[in-house]
Amino acid sequence: MTNEELQTFISNLDSTAEFEEGPQYLNATIEASGLRKLAEELKNNDQTSFDYLFCLTGVDWPEFMTVVYHLKSTQHNHAVVIKAKTKDRENPNVDTVSDLWQTAEFHEREAYDFYGIIFNNHPDLRRIFLEDDREGWPMRKDFEDPINIIDY
Amino acid sequence: MEEVTSLESQEYFINMGPQHPSTHGVLRLLLSLDGEIIRKVEPHLGYIHRSIERMCEYDSYQQIVHLTDRMDYLSCHINNEAVCLGVEMGLEVEVPERVKVIRTIISELNRISSHQLWWGVMGMDLGAITSFLYGFRDREMITDIFEETCGARLTMNYNIPGGLMFDIHPNFQKRTKEFVEHFKKTLPEYDDLLSNNVIFRERTVGVGKISKEDAISFGCTGPTGRASGFSCDVRKHDPYSAYPQVDFKEILAEEGDCFARYKCRIDEMWESLSIIEQLIDNIPEGDYKVQTRAVIKLPAGEYYQKVETARGEFGVYIISNGAKSPYRLKFRSPGFSNLSALNKMAVGGKIADLVAIMSTIDLVIPDIDR
Numbered sequence: 001m002t003n004e005e006l007q008t009f010i011s012n013l014d015s016t017a018e019f020e021e022g023p024q025y026l027n028a029t030i031e032a033s034g035l036r037k038l039a040e041e042l043k044n045n046d047q048t049s050f051d052y053l054f055c056l057t058g059v060d061w062p063e064f065m066t067v068v069y070h071l072k073s074t075q076h077n078h079a080v081v082i083k084a085k086t087k088d089r090e091n092p093n094v095d096t097v098s099d100l101w102q103t104a105e106f107h108e109r110e111a112y113d114f115y116g117i118i119f120n121n122h123p124d125l126r127r128i129f130l131e132d133d134r135e136g137w138p139m140r141k142d143f144e145d146p147i148n149i150i151d152y
Numbered sequence: 153m154e155e156v157t158s159l160e161s162q163e164y165f166i167n168m169g170p171q172h173p174s175t176h177g178v179l180r181l182l183l184s185l186d187g188e189i190i191r192k193v194e195p196h197l198g199y200i201h202r203s204i205e206r207m208c209e210y211d212s213y214q215q216i217v218h219l220t221d222r223m224d225y226l227s228c229h230i231n232n233e234a235v236c237l238g239v240e241m242g243l244e245v246e247v248p249e250r251v252k253v254i255r256t257i258i259s260e261l262n263r264i265s266s267h268q269l270w271w272g273v274m275g276m277d278l279g280a281i282t283s284f285l286y287g288f289r290d291r292e293m294i295t296d297i298f299e300e301t302c303g304a305r306l307t308m309n310y311n312i313p314g315g316l317m318f319d320i321h322p323n324f325q326k327r328t329k330e331f332v333e334h335f336k337k338t339l340p341e342y343d344d345l346l347s348n349n350v351i352f353r354e355r356t357v358g359v360g361k362i363s364k365e366d367a368i369s370f371g372c373t374g375p376t377g378r379a380s381g382f383s384c385d386v387r388k389h390d391p392y393s394a395y396p397q398v399d400f401k402e403i404l405a406e407e408g409d410c411f412a413r414y415k416c417r418i419d420e421m422w423e424s425l426s427i428i429e430q431l432i433d434n435i436p437e438g439d440y441k442v443q444t445r446a447v448i449k450l451p452a453g454e455y456y457q458k459v460e461t462a463r464g465e466f467g468v469y470i471i472s473n474g475a476k477s478p479y480r481l482k483f484r485s486p487g488f489s490n491l492s493a494l495n496k497m498a499v500g501g502k503i504a505d506l507v508a509i510m511s512t513i514d515l516v517i518p519d520i521d522r
Binding site: 023051103105129 | 203241366370373382384454458471488492493
């Protein structure tokens, strides 16, 4: 599918989607509550069949958080970037996609570890890099650590 | 005396690592075992987590380049290249042809040296000490070339945004050709020593299988994914630098077992040699860098650059808001995704199989922990 066809396909599924054409990929920003439905359709529909999730990132913005999914189809060779925007910055949550793309289990644990984003229905949501009893979310912009982070 | 009526097995746990020699670094695996059969493998990460992504949010783009070769230190040049290409994409700078060709030659030398080390260590993991010596004997020639080119043998930092730090050494072409000639004679020895060894085959053929669907779902890239038939070579699918102008094959296999992954890497070394041969006599004249501003500020926007390291697809995702440091920078490391498939490959096998599987995934722990 071309980017225009993908754009029509996604906006038919999720009317709240906002689009932006980046230097490489088509970006679609949606509400986090609609992510699960869109992800299932993108993965399972034969027209799109996005079977390869190559990057999953959490991003901290002043008012909200986003989880960025970089998707590619090995069959049709097209790619799209889905950005799920959470309502609440302090307690962000979004549905898991770890049953659709198995690598997401690790990547979601990483986003939870650094940003405190809760992935609903994740099979094993624990910290992955940091120790289990650590407090705080160290990649958030308002995280303070006077010893290790020196502002200059 | 109580009569024993049945022999029941009981599941128990064992920690493998963080100092186990076959984990190739500080990785801890929590194994759930039934006798010697593996029921579950749970990797515990973070022993050398340095939070490079957070450090990048405070650094300039030139400084970020120097952090990336501390992640996958065996693909240092290729990691540097990923950030440089990402920054050049944002600045819309076109580097001279000379830079592209030199970058490609050194990337391929880097890939060979990484595979040589992997091959030596893999032999040692499976009990063949000689392979370690053979691998390091040949790798020495490449690190000597790197030392002459930029002064460092391991963490190179030869790339800068806009080109290269300095021009190549006058001896570079001569020594690279000497290495190619030498390695063409010694690479068949690798096959003689390990590939056709009966014990080695017993331990790798049919061990740690993963299907193509699972490999895609787990995001296994590099030789790990290609051994299962997943065509994922970034050099073919999203070519960068001088790869569009060279002729090479993407190595694919169907079996998805340890031996297929092993064979993919050996064949990849032949392809890398062929790429170097095509380019080494055709380095165009010209500048070795484009002058960029002292303080690089990327225009606000998002840039995703991927390259093919020795372990697979390495991605740099830069979110810029126009400042001198990125707003957010994410490294998609190939090792992290490949490791997520370890449980799938190892379940049902023996502990000794797990050692072979970990060797063929080619783990570099700093790349996973970041």
